Structures are given as structure tokens and as C-alpha cells.
Amino acid sequence: MNKRLVGVSTxxxxxxxxxxxxxxxxxxxxxxxxxxxxxxTCLSVALTHYFLELSLDYDSCFLQAAFMTIAxxxxxxxxxxxxxxxxxSFDFWILILVLVNWFVPFVYCxxxxxxxRGPRFGGYIFFFHxxxxxxxxxxxxxxxxxxxxxxxxxxxxxxxxxxxxFIPFMATGNYLEGVIxxxxxxxxxxxxxxxxxxxxxxxxxxxxxxxxxxxxxLRLLVYMGGPLIIELLQLATGFGRADIDDYAFAMIGILIGxxxxxxxxxxxxxxxxxxxxxxxxxxxxxxxxx
Numbered sequence: 112m113n114k115r116l117v118g119v120s121t122x123x124x125x126x127x128x129x130x131x132x133x134x135x136x137x138x139x140x141x142x143x144x145x146x147x148x149x150x151x152t153c154l155s156v157a158l159t160h161y162f163l164e165l166s167l168d169y170d171s172c173f174l175q176a177a178f179m180t181i182a183x184x185x186x187x188x189x190x191x192x193x194x195x196x197x198x199x200s201f202d203f204w205i206l207i208l209v210l211v212n213w214f215v216p217f218v219y220c221x222x223x224x225x226x227x228r229g230p231r232f233g234g235y236i237f238f239f240h241x242x243x244x245x246x247x248x249x250x251x252x253x254x255x256x257x258x259x260x261x262x263x264x265x266x267x268x269x270x271x272x273x274x275x276x277f278i279p280f281m282a283t284g285n286y287l288e289g290v291i292x293x294x295x296x297x298x299x300x301x302x303x304x305x306x307x308x309x310x311x312x313x314x315x316x317x318x319x320x321x322x323x324x325x326x327x328x329l330r331l332l333v334y335m336g337g338p339l340i341i342e343l344l345q346l347a348t349g350f351g352r353a354d355i356d357d358y359a360f361a362m363i364g365i366l367i368g369x370x371x372x373x374x375x376x377x378x379x380x381x382x383x384x385x386x387x388x389x390x391x392x393x394x395x396x397x398x399x400x401x
Contacts, residue, residue, distance in 0.1 A: 119166050120174060127178040130154045134208065135186060144204035151208055155179070155215035167231065169220055169238035176216035177245050183209045184249055209249070217242050225379065225387065239388065243317065250313055258341060262351035263306060266299040269352070279359040307360035308367070311338065315368020320388065334365050 133154070137147035155176070162171040187205045194201050220242075224235040257263055267286040275282040283300065290297050314337055322330045338361035346353035379387035 119162070119171055122165075123162055123171050123174045124178060126158060127175045127182075130158060131179055131182045131186075134183065134212075138205065138208065139199055144202060144208075148204055148207050148211055151179075151183075151211045152215055155212060156219055159216040159219045163220070163223060163232060168234040169224075169232060170234050172216055172220050173238045173241050176213060176242060179212040179216075180209060180245055180249070183212045213242070213246055213249075217246075221387075225383070236388065243320070246313070247317060254310070254341070257310065258345065259348070259350040262345075263303065264352055265303050265354070265356070275355075277355060279355050281356075282354070283356045304360055307357055308364040311361040311364025312368040312371070314338075314361075315365030315370075316372050317368075318365065319369045319372040334369070335362070338362065338365070 130151075134147050134151050137150050138144055141147065158175050159172050162175055163169065165171070183205075187201070187209055190196075190199055190201045190205060193199070220235065220238055223232065265283070265286070267282065270276075270282060275285070283304070287297055287300055290300070315334065318333050318337065319330070322333050325333075338358050341361075342353045342358050345351040375387055379385060
């Protein structure tokens with residue numbers, strides 16, 4: 112390993128560590144946690160840009176982003192396990208902080224690779240898959256927590272066995288109809304629906320990324336089988352609530368996720384005449400695989 116590579120890696124770890132300490136201090140000392148999130152956004156952009164220009168490859172960007180993401184995720188777990196705590200609270204913003212530390216470098220490097228007209232920077236494909244592995248690891252843990260350990264549940268109670276167990280949106284529709292008729296608020300139900308859809312979007316995107324070479328019928332089985340396995344596990348274990356509506360919401364999220372993939376693919380081809388997941392020297396005809 113050459114001395115320059117060692118020097119760059121050391122600098123990456125040092126600056127990432129200092130940035131993480133700053134984020135923790137901001138989260139701890141400032142009650143408006145959005146400040147820590149905004150600071151993390153600015154730091155991520157600045158560090159990713161600096162390391163990319165310094166090393167001329169995406170490896171150092173991955174090292175920085177992975178360190179910040181894993182460190183902030185570990186910090187959030189520690190804070191969660193400490194609750195209740197009068198000195199520091201666990202809230203929605205700490206999860207956003209983790210997401211920012213992953214998402215901002217991921218998007219910044221994608222934009223740089225997308226706009227790079229020549230092979231100035233190397234290693235983007237490795238960066239994409241390595242960053243995806245980091246995200247998917249945290250995504251699995253989050254799914255386990257939110258759907259099994261401390262499951263999100265719809266605002267209506269468990270219903271007796273009936274048609275609503277098999278007809279999508281019947282239980283949700285009945286609940287919303289009752290709430291609206293009574294003049295109540297449907298906010299809880301709407302928030303729950305949005306959460307369930309958002310949770311499935313990454314699965315749809317990455318299922319498409321990693322099964323795009325498979326025949327359509329096999330990809331369709333993956334899309335439909337993922338949420339089905341979760342619902343069956345909830346039914347079998349008793350953790351969470353197996354619900355046909357949850358499955359339907361997940362399918363909507365998966366559809367959005369695959370749509371995001373196709374949108375990125377289309378823009379990449381129309382702009383650069385290449386697949387965004389292939390080496391920039393490769394060009395091929397535009398083929399849509401739904």
C-alpha cells in the first residue's frame with residue numbers, strides 16, 4: 112500500500128471522526144435537533160467533495176460516508192437504549208441524521224459520476240454497491256425494529272376475522288369512513304399509510320437493481336414475495352400485525368421504487384447514452400425491464 116493512499120485514508124478517518132463529534136455535540140447541546148441535521152448535510156457535501164477531488168476516486172468517499180453512517184447509527188442505538196433520559200432524547204431527527212450521513216454522499220457522488228464526461232474519477236461502481244450494502248444492512252435492522260420489535264400499527268383495533276382480511280383497503284376504508292363521519296381526525300391513518308409506503312420504496316429500488324437481469328416473471332415474484340414473507344412472519348411469530356392493507360401499501364412503495372430506478376436509468380441514457388450502473392465506457396440501447 113503506497114504512502115499517499117495511507118495518508119488519504121488517515122485523513123478521511125480523522126476528519127470524519129471530527130465531523131461526527133461535532134454532530135453529536137450539536138445534537139446534545141442544541142434542543143432544535145434540526146440544526147445537527149443541517150450541519151451534517153453541509154459537512155457531508157464538503158467532505159465528499161474534498162475527498163473526491165483529493166484522491167480522484169470514490170473509495171475515499173465511501174470510507175468517509177460509511178464511517179459517518181455507521182457511527183451515527185451506533186449513536187442512535189445507544190441513545191434509544193438509554194431512554195428515558197432527561198439529558199438527551201431519542202426522536203425522529205436522529206434517524207434523519209443517520210439517513211443524511213448516508214444519502215448526501217450517495218447522491219453527491221451519483222451526480223458527480225453522472226456529470227463527469229470522461230474517466231476523471233474511478234471506482235464509482237464499487238462505491239455504489241458498497242454504499243448500497245451499508246444501507247441495506249441498516250434497512251434490514253430498521254425493518255426488524257419497526258415491523259417486529261416495536262411494530263407500527265394502524266390506529267384501528269384488531270378486527271374479527273372477515274372479508275377485510277382478504278380485500279385490500281377494506282379495513283382502512285371502513286376506518287376512514289367512520290372517522291370522517293364522526294368528524295374526527297384521519298391524520299394518524301394517513302401518517303401510517305405514508306410510513307408503510309415509504310418503508311417499501313428502498314426494497315422496490317434495490318430489488319430492481321439486483322434482479323434486473325432476471326426474466327420478468329422472476330422479478331415479479333421477488334417484488335411480490337418480499338412483503339408477503341414479512342406478513343407471513345408477522346402472522347407466524349405474533350410480532351406486529353399481518354394485514355392485507357399493509358401488503359397493498361408495500362406494493363405501492365415497491366412500484367414507486369422501481370419507478371425511481373427507471374427514471375434514473377432513462378435520464379442517464381438520454382444524457383450520457385449509458386446505464387448508470389455500468390462503466391462509463393459502455394453504451395447500449397435503451398431497454399426498459401419492468
